[in-house]
Amino acid sequence: MGIAEEREDVEEEGYEEYEEYEEAEDEGALDEAAEADRDGIAADEDVGEPSTSYPEPPDRAFRAPDLFGEAALFDAALWLATNYSSIEVTGVQSNPHLVTPGDVYVHHPGLTGEDEVEAVSVALAQGAVLVVAPHLPPSSSGLEAGQEPLARVVPDDVPLLRVKDTAEAGSRLAATFYDTPSRNMVTVGVVGLQGKTTTSWLVRGILEELGQTVGLVSSIEHAIAEDRLDEDGYLWEQLEEDPSADRESSVPFKLIPYEGKYEQNYGRRLPGLNAQKVLAGMRDRGAGVAVVELQSDGLLLGTYDYVSLNVAVVTSLSPRPGLPAAQQPSELVAAAADEVYAATELLAARLVDPETQALVLNADDPAAEQLLERLGGSVPVVTYGVVNKGADVVAESIKSNIWETELIVRTPGGRLQIITNLLGRHNVANVLAAVATGVALKAPLASIVAGIEAVEIPGRSEVIDEGQEFSVVVDAARTPEALGDMLDALRAGGARQIFTVFGCSGNEDASIRPRMGAVAHSKSDYVIITNENPRLEDPAKVVADIVAGFPDDLVNRYSAYAYFPFQDQGRTPLWFEPYLQKAQRDNKRYVMEDRYSAIRAAIGTAGPEDVVLLAGKGCEDWVEHAAEDGSILTGWLDDRVEARNALSKLKYLKQIPRFNRDTLPWGSRIEGLMETLAVDPAELSAAAVGGLEGALD
Known part of the structure; x- marks a missing residue:
């Protein structure tokens, strides 16, 4: 008998608490105490079903001095007010090839593989009205004005601003231009050494089960509801013919051109400027909730400094939570774990409001206790564990076959039975992380179960x-x-x-x-x-x-x-x-x-x-x-x-x-x-x- 066939028998074995919660009324959501401008996430709110018919994003424009002033780039704002007060900005862009007329172009060295002069030349040809570039290296500090490397490509009527950190400046400018979109959504951030992508998708499933239009930033795709977004927050469109569109498969010993596809940038951190644009693309199209997969190096480099979080989910701080030292991996992975812990400490320091923020933490992780001590009880914490039975959310039983996994999960509100196609102990932990996130958001238990069971994650088990x-x-x-x-x-x-x-x-x-x-x-x-x-x-x-x-x-x-x-x-x-x-x-x-x-x-x-x-x-x-x-x-x-x-x-x-x-x-x-x-x-x-x-x- 398969696991799915056993569900009825399991339900008859005394999981009355689950049945009670399945019928219970919604008891509220985290956003009940959030700022007034945040959309709710409770299942009984009149939010409607996600739709691919979205409102048009609004047109935005700033005078250049005002934009830089509101972004707290005061020296630049003063200089612009004195010399270029009439310039109007209609966008912020880090990819020179995607600049549209009216954009500020923020040059990130190495982003597109072109040198500074080439990239700026492309941006100007595309219609950039202002250029932000990094400070010149010390060896160039003695150059006269005419020897500025960009002087021959940037005309006099286009401001050129040299700043210490273009990534930071770009994040500030985008957050200001797009009005810090995460503040207008309930935002869940997921960080950890393993399990970020799977957990993010499961959390999205729970939120969609609540009837929300959900935005997702992940290593697989950026999306709103069923539609993918590009790295500028626009709905993705196929711009060239796909040679594989009518094929049942590839062919042996030959490459079929990879064209007309949604390109997934695995392992590449989304720049802070683009993170703001993607979140704005979600909010402007009606998303009330966003789930963001947070890269640890991005946290350390400030990529997410202007992303406001309601719930921070920490999947793992140690290489192999719950396993003995003899089974721990290489020094390379251990070094990555050190980076994740340092990044999570920075993230935890931003959790200060018990009314609007919460932390979800893997209690099997040996570093979890240290992080809790650092928090000092500043926000509510929901813990989960496969091994640690003292956690708030615990797997009481696990059964699996070669097709699926069945879990009986204990939560503060009752027991759940979850059947998922995700296989393995590591995925059990990911499911528990999603359940704990649902608990932190005060989602009904029945919605947590249905949301998780409906999720199929591309290429993950x-x-x-x-x-x-x-x-x-x-x-x-x-x-x-x-x-x-x-x-x-x-x-x-x-x-x-x-x-x-x-x-x-x-x-x-x-x-x-x-x-x-x-x-x-x-x-x-x-x-x-x-x-x-x-x-x-x-x-x-x-x-x-x-x-x-x-x-x-x-x-x-x-x-x-x-x-x-x-x-x-x-x-x-x-x-x-x-x-x-x-x-x-x-x-x-x-x-x-x-x-x-x-x-x-x-x-x-x-x-x-x-x-x-x-x-x-x-x-x-x-x-x-x-x-x-x-x-x-x-x-x-x-x-x-x-x-x-x-x-x-x-x-x-x-x-x-x-x-x-x-x-x-x-x-x-x-x-x-x-x-x-x-x-x-x-x-x-x-x-x-x-x-x-x-x-x-």
């Missing part, structure tokens, strides 16, 4: 179900810790065999590659190493780094072979192919650099109750390879699309008589070749090798 007898899971796990968590969850859920398809990105931290290989090897039945995003690195080098994490006895077993067998067969001579295939088959450790092929190999081999885990890319719908000119070429490839396409073709494989798909490679050709050759490749002479190559060509 995303189950691809086309009616097959086995599970296919797409997950963004791209670190050893995240991959291990997901594999542990699948094993605990009863997977008969686990097929792990993964790779590592090129031009990124190579030190994790052998650790990824070790985790995949130790926790999987079948491993298929494939490309993730090779970029400018040789894919074979990335694969070799991963294979270095396999046990020494496995690797050394083939040290005498003419070619190392754990590589893509396209990189060895044809005569060696059967030996390579046999070594990979005997160990169930395969290398297929082409991700299209690797996904289909795993899905075609899996049987009933097995799990195919497509790890690393999550909802990324692109792949990056090196172009001949040394640049990076981006093509379309989406694990979810490829998985669905592969599953749709299984029926054709099943129609082939006596076709063995129990292991790789499929069929029986390898057995015949090995019987014919009947020789150890390590013993082959050069002459024999040449003869084999001729016979098999």
Whole structure:
């Protein structure tokens, strides 16, 4: 019996408190004590359903001296009032290519890859009426006015302001120009080492269940309701044709151009100026609530200084909350945890109003107590825990299979039963964080349950179900810790065999590659190493780094072979192919650099109750390879699309008589070749090798 089928039985086992709260009237929301201009979030308020029909954002304009004065850039305001008092500003922009007439252009070095002169020239050509640029370095301080590097491109009628910190100035100007939009919404900020994206999406689900039009700032997308926003807060529009629009999948060994897509900037912090513009785009279109994924480096650099928060959610301050020191990750991750803690301390210092603010904190985290002491009871705190049973929100029981997870959650208001497709202990913590946020917002418990259960997060433990007898899971796990968590969850859920398809990105931290290989090897039945995003690195080098994490006895077993067998067969001579295939088959450790092929190999081999885990890319719908000119070429490839396409073709494989798909490679050709050759490749002479190559060509 599946978990969904057990719900009725569980409800009969005495969860009366849940039923009472499901029927109870709304008891209010955090905003009851908030400023009068904030929209409410209580479920019984007459807010209407989210709609894609939005009000038009208002036209805005400032005299330049007034804008800089209200932004507390007083020296600049005085200078502008004296010299350029009539200039009217109609926007603030950090990307020179997106400047429109009337904009202030704020130059952020390195943002678009152009140098200062090039970027400013583009902005002026686009219609910028004022330029803000960083102070010149000390070596330039002796230059005369005519030697100002921008003097030859900035005309006399356009003010040029040099400031110490353009990021700070840009944030101030945008917050002023757009009237600090977070103050007009109930705003939830999510920070932590892990779980930010998943928690943010779950919280959005709860708020949407309350009937709110919700804005979201996350690493996957910026959005209002069902519509995506670009980094300037405009509704995203497809501006070019999408070559993949009519395709069922990509193709093997070839890139389909990546065009006409919503480009997701994973791992890149949204500049403070743009954070204000995105939030304004939400508020101006009617959003009453915003959920913001906060990057720790952004908190430290002041990116969110002008974002007012009602609820701060801290998912994790330590690398592995609730696990012993022996299971903690590398020094690199520990250093990131130090950054997160420092950022969270800054965030906590902004929580000062018990009437309008609250903190949600992971009680399993060893650093949580220290943070609570720093707060000193200044705002209400709601804690949650998987391990710490003294928390306000606790998982009393956890049941899972290879498709979904069922939780019984204790809250201050009663018990909840939640069924979610999110798998793993780490995702249990994310669900609890969302529940605790709902409690902090005084949302009805029934709405918390319904909101969480309705959420499907792209590429986060995303189950691809086309009616097959086995599970296919797409997950963004791209670190050893995240991959291990997901594999542990699948094993605990009863997977008969686990097929792990993964790779590592090129031009990124190579030190994790052998650790990824070790985790995949130790926790999987079948491993298929494939490309993730090779970029400018040789894919074979990335694969070799991963294979270095396999046990020494496995690797050394083939040290005498003419070619190392754990590589893509396209990189060895044809005569060696059967030996390579046999070594990979005997160990169930395969290398297929082409991700299209690797996904289909795993899905075609899996049987009933097995799990195919497509790890690393999550909802990324692109792949990056090196172009001949040394640049990076981006093509379309989406694990979810490829998985669905592969599953749709299984029926054709099943129609082939006596076709063995129990292991790789499929069929029986390898057995015949090995019987014919009947020789150890390590013993082959050069002459024999040449003869084999001729016979098999």
